[in-house]
Amino acid sequence: MSGMPIAHKELLICDGLTKIYGPLMDLDDLASTLRLKKATLYQRIYLDKLSxxxxxxxxxxxxxxxxxxxxxxxxCGNNSSH
Structure with missing residues (x-):
């Protein structure tokens, strides 16, 4: 996937997530996708550190x-050089 154009990567990621979760994700979905605890996400939201x-x-x-x-x-897409 590293040699793919950015727009194509974005489309694949977006389509894959949309097939699983639909057009909107709740906090449980986001936590699962990012592999973070819900408490961590709540903390980042509270501290305004979730972009x-x-x-x-x-x-x-x-x-x-x-x-x-x-x-x-x-x-997560810029890790191909490591």
Missing amino acids: IPRIKNGKKYLFQTKDVADFLLEN
């Missing part, structure tokens, strides 16, 4: 799947 845009619906946080795919591409 993924979110929607607050009552007490529930929702994340657009495309935004999560963009985050993964930006933060």
Whole structure:
């Protein structure tokens, strides 16, 4: 996947996540995808250190799947040189 154009990688990641979670992900989905504990995500949200845009619906946080795919591409896609 390292030689693939960025737009193609993004499409594959986004399509894969959308097939699993649909257009929106909740905090459980995000924690599973990022392999983080929910408490860690809550802490990052509270400290405003989570760069993924979110929607607050009552007490529930929702994340657009495309935004999560963009985050993964930006933060995990540059490890091919290691």
